[in-house]
Amino acid sequence: MNISSANTAVQVLGEKLPFPLKRLASLAYNYWWSWTSDRIALFQTIDPQVWERCGHNPVEMLHSATYERLTQLAEDPYYLKQIGSLVREFDEYMSTKDTWVSRVAPQITQEHPIAYFCAEFGIHESLPVYSGGLGILAGDHLKSASDLGVPMVGVGLLYRQGYFRQRLNRGGWQEDYYVDNPFSQMPMELMRNWHGEPITIQLQVRQRMVRVQIWRVQVGRVSLYLLDSDRQDNDPIDRWLTGHLYGGNQETRIAQEVVLGIGGVKALTALGIQPSVHHLNEGHAAFSTLEVARQEIERTGKSFYDIEADVRNRCVFTTHTPVPAGHDVFSPDLIDSFFAHYWTQLRLSRQQFLALGARRLGDPWEPFGMTVLALRMCRAANGVSELHGHVSRKMWTILYPQRSEDKVPIGYITNGVHAPTWTAPLMAELYAQYLGEDWKTRVIDPKTWEKVDNIPNEELWWRHLVLKERLIAYTRYKVKKAREQRGEQYQIIQAAETLLDPKVLTIGFARRFSPYKRGHLLLRDAERAMRIFGNAQRPVQIIFAGKAHPADEEGKRIIQRLMEWCQHSAIQHRVAFIEDYDIYVGQKLVQGVDVWLNNPRRPLEASGTSGQKVCFNGGINCSVLDGWWCEGYKADANGQGINGWAIGEDAHTSDQDLQDSIDAQSLYKLLEEQIVPLYYDQDANGTPHGWVQMMKASIKTNAPLFNTDRMIADYVSQVYVPEIATRVGPILAKVLV
Numbered sequence: 178m179n180i181s182s183a184n185t186a187v188q189v190l191g192e193k194l195p196f197p198l199k200r201l202a203s204l205a206y207n208y209w210w211s212w213t214s215d216r217i218a219l220f221q222t223i224d225p226q227v228w229e230r231c232g233h234n235p236v237e238m239l240h241s242a243t244y245e246r247l248t249q250l251a252e253d254p255y256y257l258k259q260i261g262s263l264v265r266e267f268d269e270y271m272s273t274k275d276t277w278v279s280r281v282a283p284q285i286t287q288e289h290p291i292a293y294f295c296a297e298f299g300i301h302e303s304l305p306v307y308s309g310g311l312g313i314l315a316g317d318h319l320k321s322a323s324d325l326g327v328p329m330v331g332v333g334l335l336y337r338q339g340y341f342r343q344r345l346n347r348g349g350w351q352e353d354y355y356v357d358n359p360f361s362q363m364p365m366e367l368m369r370n371w372h373g374e375p376i377t378i379q380l381q382v383r384q385r386m387v388r389v390q391i392w393r394v395q396v397g398r399v400s401l402y403l404l405d406s407d408r409q410d411n412d413p414i415d416r417w418l419t420g421h422l423y424g425g426n427q428e429t430r431i432a433q434e435v436v437l438g439i440g441g442v443k444a445l446t447a448l449g450i451q452p453s454v455h456h457l458n459e460g461h462a463a464f465s466t467l468e469v470a471r472q473e474i475e476r477t478g479k480s481f482y483d484i485e486a487d488v489r490n491r492c493v494f495t496t497h498t499p500v501p502a503g504h505d506v507f508s509p510d511l512i513d514s515f516f517a518h519y520w521t522q523l524r525l526s527r528q529q530f531l532a533l534g535a536r537r538l539g540d541p542w543e544p545f546g547m548t549v550l551a552l553r554m555c556r557a558a559n560g561v562s563e564l565h566g567h568v569s570r571k572m573w574t575i576l577y578p579q580r581s582e583d584k585v586p587i588g589y590i591t592n593g594v595h596a597p598t599w600t601a602p603l604m605a606e607l608y609a610q611y612l613g614e615d616w617k618t619r620v621i622d623p624k625t626w627e628k629v630d631n632i633p634n635e636e637l638w639w640r641h642l643v644l645k646e647r648l649i650a651y652t653r654y655k656v657k658k659a660r661e662q663r664g665e666q667y668q669i670i671q672a673a674e675t676l677l678d679p680k681v682l683t684i685g686f687a688r689r690f691s692p693y694k695r696g697h698l699l700l701r702d703a704e705r706a707m708r709i710f711g712n713a714q715r716p717v718q719i720i721f722a723g724k725a726h727p728a729d730e731e732g733k734r735i736i737q738r739l740m741e742w743c744q745h746s747a748i749q750h751r752v753a754f755i756e757d758y759d760i761y762v763g764q765k766l767v768q769g770v771d772v773w774l775n776n777p778r779r780p781l782e783a784s785g786t787s788g789q790k791v792c793f794n795g796g797i798n799c800s801v802l803d804g805w806w807c808e809g810y811k812a813d814a815n816g817q818g819i820n821g822w823a824i825g826e827d828a829h830t831s832d833q834d835l836q837d838s839i840d841a842q843s844l845y846k847l848l849e850e851q852i853v854p855l856y857y858d859q860d861a862n863g864t865p866h867g868w869v870q871m872m873k874a875s876i877k878t879n880a881p882l883f884n885t886d887r888m889i890a891d892y893v894s895q896v897y898v899p900e901i902a903t904r905v906g907p908i909l910a911k912v913l914v
């Protein structure tokens with residue numbers, strides 16, 4: 178296929194800019210800029226108001242800027258110097274051949290890259306095609322793959338309206354709404370052939386053929402291809418196939434997964450990309466294995482069972498869900514209506530096809546499971562933390578009746594976060610000073626982080642305080658705006674200006690309000706909580722954020738209870754809720770809080786990553802020993818936490834209510850006896866040396882492990898190219914292939 182390789186969008190934008198600023202167009206069209214330390218000022222400087230209004234979208238920013246303003250900047254040597262050095266860094270980054278992967282796994286080539294499939298990607302707040310943890314992980318995966326030089330392409334869907342947006346009404350009830358994404362103004366480009374026509378693929382969805390076009394988003398060296406069915410030549414219903422992320426019913430869901438899996442593989446073929454590995458990030462993309470098989474059958478004329486092993490060899494799978502109910506399954510009826518035309522192309526009978534997704538064979542009502550399909554069709558499978566690996570092996574023993582639980586072939590690679598994205602530039606600068614200018618390329622090495630001890634306590638503390646003040650100012654601004662929009666009374670709106678206090682111990686809690694995450698555990702004994710938060714000498718404050726799924730009434734009720742609590746007169750200046758949690762809100766939170774609270778019902782948090790982001794900024798975790806924290810938490814011989822705190826450590830019961838009560842008591846006790854006293858033990862200048870010690874421990878022990886560079890190294894050496902496992906060294910050997 179001929180692809181027009183000219184970066185036309187960059188050129189068009191470049192034409193509009195005064196000559197010294199032309200290269201801003203290259204930066205705007207590659208999300209690389211968003212993980213540099215220059216990211217705060219780079220585009221915002223052009224016009225802070227427009228920057229905010231367009232959701233930090235650099236392309237829209239440059240299109241909206243007045244020529245007057247652009248020429249003003251073009252004559253400013255200070256700005257030009259900044260741009261000049263950033264562009265040099267960018268060109269160097271994009272062109273260097275000396276990468277980690279070129280040394281460790283040169284067998285992965287640009288001609289045969291890793292194709293990474295996911296239903297959502299969280300790259301930046303200006304590309305709202307993500308909902309939460311899974312998407313952020315996928316975004317961080319691509320960014321680290323780019324940094325390490327791993328040849329990779331991402332494959333996902335371009336949702337016209339993304340995930341729902343959240344607004345709370347005066348009764349504290351979540352209202353959901355959607356906003357159209359302005360595709361043509363976003364940092365991405367429609368893939369076209371030499372005639373300038375969009376490259377499209379066709380696939381059958383239910384009874385109709387649907388034409389899908391492909392957009393490319395540049396994430397450093399990695400291209401992310403997003404599929405879009407919103408074309409005039411499609412039936413109006415099919416134009417909404419890629420309308421919403423996780424919206425609609427089972428039928429919408431399977432239709433989207435057909436587009437992602439089957440459409441995704443077809444799209445790569447249309448672009449001339451032949452992946453060496455298809456990595457299915459969660460079961461949503463499992464249909465891709467079928468299309469790999471179909472193409473192979475078409476090419477070779479062999480039967481499904483003859484090429485099955487070959488397909489398995491090219492596919493790998495990561496599972497993310499620790500509860501059986503969380504895995505996508507579809508009824509045989511639904512499979513019939515979507516696949517009756519397809520299993521014949523695979524030369525399979527209906528029964529043979531259904532067996533690919535059946536947990537138990539021979540039951541005609543057995544639903545078709547995406548995780549089952551993925552486990553059957555992939556040569557390697559892994560969970561996302563050590564504990565989640567155990568849980569997954571246990572859950573799927575049913576597929577391997579001849580094996581004992583510990584021999585079920587599901588390993589684990591613990592999730593991480595992309596350090597440059599989540600570390601505040603103010604902290605990154607400190608690390609550059611004390612850990613070495615090149616710290617970002619050595620995040621895996623524990624020795625890099627030992628040098629955190631050389632940072633003077635006062636220096637670390639003042640930077641942290643600046644970031645905390647920034648978080649509080651931002652929270653006030655957001656809360657005030659929300660109150661105005663809700664039409665609250667004047668005094669209540671004004672009170673937002675003095676909400677929270679930068680000197681006070683600040684807890685952050687941001688996550689999806691799913692009942693198992695127990696967003697209101699803290700309120701279980703409301704009076705005790707009130708005493709802790711409202712204490713006159715040593716108060717505590719907390720900032721909440723997070724959405725409840727639109728269909729989750731119980732989750733919405735939890736938010737409502739928190740909003741009621743926010744209004745209680747004794748603590749109303751100590752509690753805040755930031756609406757519409759997204760990557761930007763997430764960054765402000767993880768960079769500014771003292772303590773990050775996480776109290777899910779164990780073991781329902783597969784990994785979690787927000788607590789890892791906190792560590793890179795010197796925040797301290799207080800969490801149930803679930804997911805990654807099970808591996809991260811370190812205690813001394815007396816059971817005292819060294820790098821954070823563990824809630825409800827030893828007591829586990831199957832009585833949910835009792836467990837909630839035990840965990841709440843444990844949390845109160847930690848706050849009263851350890852966290853609050855340690856924070857308020859400050860010297861005459863206000864530096865809490867014991868606390869800063871723990872901040873340093875949090876950074877030193879967690880940063881080298883819970884980052885996506887380590888994670889990508891694990892995927893490369895254990896999953897993508899397992900032949901090299903022994904050469905890459907010791908982190909590894911965890912995935913049973």
Ligand SMILES: *Cc1c(COP(=O)(O)O)cnc(C)c1O
Pocket residue numbers: 308309310311313687688689758759760763764784785786787788790
């Ligand atoms: C990091 C992040 C998440 C995932 O965090 P969890 O620890 O899994 O809750 C979700 N949403 C946003 C916006 C994030 O930045």
